[in-house]
Amino acid sequence: MTIVPLNPIAEKMLSTVADFKGEFKGAYNIRQDTGCAGRRSTENIKILPHSEGKPGIEIHVAPGTKNESVYIPATVTRGNVNDLTYNDFYIGEGAQVVIVAGCGVHTDDGGEAKHNGVHRFFVGKGADVLYEEKHIGEGGGEGRRRIDPVSDIYLEEDARMTMDTVQLGGVDSTDRLTTASLKARSKLIVRERLLTTGSQVAKTRFDVVLEGDDSGCDLVSRSVARGQSRQEFLSRVVGKARCHGHSACDAIVDDQAVVTAAPQLDAFSPDAALVHEAAIGKIAGEQILKLRTLGLTEEEAEAKIVEGFLK
Amino acid sequence: MLELKNVNWTLPDGSVIIHNLSVTIPEGKLTVVTGPNGGGKTTLAKLLAGLVTPTSGQIYFDGKDITNLDVTERARMGISYGFQTPVRFKGLTVQGLLETAAGRFLSFDEICDLTGKVGLCTVDYIDRDVDASLSGGEIKRVEIASVLARGTRVSIFDEPEAGIDMWSFNGLVEVFKDLKQKGTTMMVISHQQRLLDIADEIIVLSAGELRDQGPKDEVMPGLLAGEIAGHCPVGRRETA
Ligand SMILES: Nc1ncnc2c1ncn2[C@@H]1O[C@H](COP(=O)(O)OP(=O)(O)OP(=O)(O)O)[C@@H](O)[C@H]1O
Ligand SMILES: [Mg+2]
Numbered sequence: 001m002t003i004v005p006l007n008p009i010a011e012k013m014l015s016t017v018a019d020f021k022g023e024f025k026g027a028y029n030i031r032q033d034t035g036c037a038g039r040r041s042t043e044n045i046k047i048l049p050h051s052e053g054k055p056g057i058e059i060h061v062a063p064g065t066k067n068e069s070v071y072i073p074a075t076v077t078r079g080n081v082n083d084l085t086y087n088d089f090y091i092g093e094g095a096q097v098v099i100v101a102g103c104g105v106h107t108d109d110g111g112e113a114k115h116n117g118v119h120r121f122f123v124g125k126g127a128d129v130l131y132e133e134k135h136i137g138e139g140g141g142e143g144r145r146r147i148d149p150v151s152d153i154y155l156e157e158d159a160r161m162t163m164d165t166v167q168l169g170g171v172d173s174t175d176r177l178t179t180a181s182l183k184a185r186s187k188l189i190v191r192e193r194l195l196t197t198g199s200q201v202a203k204t205r206f207d208v209v210l211e212g213d214d215s216g217c218d219l220v221s222r223s224v225a226r227g228q229s230r231q232e233f234l235s236r237v238v239g240k241a242r243c244h245g246h247s248a249c250d251a252i253v254d255d256q257a258v259v260t261a262a263p264q265l266d267a268f269s270p271d272a273a274l275v276h277e278a279a280i281g282k283i284a285g286e287q288i289l290k291l292r293t294l295g296l297t298e299e300e301a302e303a304k305i306v307e308g309f310l311k
Numbered sequence: 312m313l314e315l316k317n318v319n320w321t322l323p324d325g326s327v328i329i330h331n332l333s334v335t336i337p338e339g340k341l342t343v344v345t346g347p348n349g350g351g352k353t354t355l356a357k358l359l360a361g362l363v364t365p366t367s368g369q370i371y372f373d374g375k376d377i378t379n380l381d382v383t384e385r386a387r388m389g390i391s392y393g394f395q396t397p398v399r400f401k402g403l404t405v406q407g408l409l410e411t412a413a414g415r416f417l418s419f420d421e422i423c424d425l426t427g428k429v430g431l432c433t434v435d436y437i438d439r440d441v442d443a444s445l446s447g448g449e450i451k452r453v454e455i456a457s458v459l460a461r462g463t464r465v466s467i468f469d470e471p472e473a474g475i476d477m478w479s480f481n482g483l484v485e486v487f488k489d490l491k492q493k494g495t496t497m498m499v500i501s502h503q504q505r506l507l508d509i510a511d512e513i514i515v516l517s518a519g520e521l522r523d524q525g526p527k528d529e530v531m532p533g534l535l536a537g538e539i540a541g542h543c544p545v546g547r548r549e550t551a
Binding site: 222250284290291293296304305307 | 360362381382383386387391392394397398400401402403404407411412414457461
């Protein structure tokens with residue numbers, strides 16, 4: 001990987017997606033236009049080049065690591081960049097770690113700016129991972145901003161992973177695929193928030209297999225679709241043991257936007273308890289009325305409701 | 312101060328919900344509106360707050376015709392309305408709702424003061440979403456607090472006692488007494504004897520019509536007589 005200096009566009013996007021304030025505390029790797037703009041390992045968190053020679057990195061978190069963070073933001077700061085990176089996370093047994101993985105794509109030269117991150121998470125027994133990810137698109141011009149993340153999650157017994165993902169604007173096209181396989185007593189929690197406007201398109205797919213007894217997942221997607229944007233939510237939760245699976249898609253649609261939600265639940269065990277909820281519709285009229293009785297205008301009320309909904 | 316003159320509200324299918332209603336909510340007093348289910352009490356509150364527009368007739372606030380003002384305009388003029396069935400929001404916290412109501416950021420102490428009045432323990436509730444996870448009594452109390460947070464000249468409460476335990480209710484009676492002392496004009500829709508007891512004025516609505524309006528001492532006997540006789544409250548007009 002080539003070493004590149006951090007550029008101002010990247011720096012600004014990093015502050016938005018990864019709360020960058022000139023430096024990161026703890027381990028980090030900053031990816032910029034397919035190069036590396038900074039890397040640091042710590043005693044417990046080692047960041048290494050990808051061992052299979054693929055573009056990307058490996059992050060090794062030592063067993064028993066407590067309350068440490070690792071930042072692995074990626075930015076594309078100009079058009080005609082098609083960034084593909086493979087990031088593998090090896091989380092040791094009993095480790096507690098926060099992974100901050102923001103991504104910003106910027107283009108104003110007419111060319112497409114694309115980031116495609118393929119992440120694999122090998123979460124050891126009893127480990128607890130909080131994965132936070134913010135996506136933004138920036139700049140003007142015709143060039144499209146695309147982010148297509150793939151996450152494959154392997155949870156060992158008693159492991160827990162919480163994914164908190166936010167995409168609140170500027171990304172023209174996103175296609176997200178998350179797969180997970182869960183051993184006994186492990187838990188996967190996903191909180192996704194998504195806002196699309198104009199002619200943006202966003203697709204989210206989940207494929208979760210609950211393999212072990214007492215494993216469980218809770219996938220909650222909240223989204224707002226405006227303009228002529230289109231969103232697709234596809235989820236498949238497979239229960240192969242005594243387990244709990246819950247998925248929910250809650251969408252506010254407005255204007256000529258289109259939202260499709262297609263949940264699938266497959267129970268291969270009589271003890272699998274699988275539930276899906278989907279609610280798609282306009283903002284409830286009574287919510288607007290209530291806020292108007294507090295003195296807000298209709299527009300202010302709508303903005304407030306959307307802000308809270310996507311918080 | 313608030314006045315309805317010959318107000319009618321008819322549904323598109325022709326059914327009459329409010330019929331030729333003329334009532335006055337006097338300034339600085341506590342007016343309790345009571346009457347049987349479906350009598351039109353909530354509709355009266357919605358007419359005043361602007362959630363429902365009369366088919367005919369006029370509504371006045373301080374002598375000014377507000378019939379054609381919308382909900383926001385009336386709210387900004389100083390009319391607050393606590394819903395009978397509170398609205399739930401995904402993602403709006405108790406603090407967020409109260410600050411929206413107050414129109415400014417509130418200190419922890421100010422929020423404490425508001426939630427304390429409705430008997431909610433602040434630390435437990437401040438960050439809770441005003442969503443389906445709140446119990447019926449909890450969300451009702453948050454709704455009442457949202458009206459208190461505005462502190463406007465007119466406060467309308469729609470069955471504030473509904474779903475509220477007796478300990479919180481005692482506190483609520485004190486809150487209403489206190490507001491009355493401070494000169495707030497209040498209209499409280501209620502079936503509760505203890506709220507009728509602290510009323511200055513009582514309005515009785517039944518089947519969309521005014522059955523009685525007047526000082527408590529004049530209206531109560533008719534109400535009680537109706538209750539004992541086991542039929543709809545009729546008011547003095549018909550008993551006389
Ligand atoms: N939007 C509406 N569409 C149809 N009917 C309505 C509507 N709003 C009110 N009504 C009817 O008007 C009547 C009066 O309703 P309102 O809610 O004002 O009664 P209320 O006196 O508040 O009753 P309660 O004591 O049960 O709260 C009821 O019969 C109700 O069903
Ligand atoms: Mg009612």
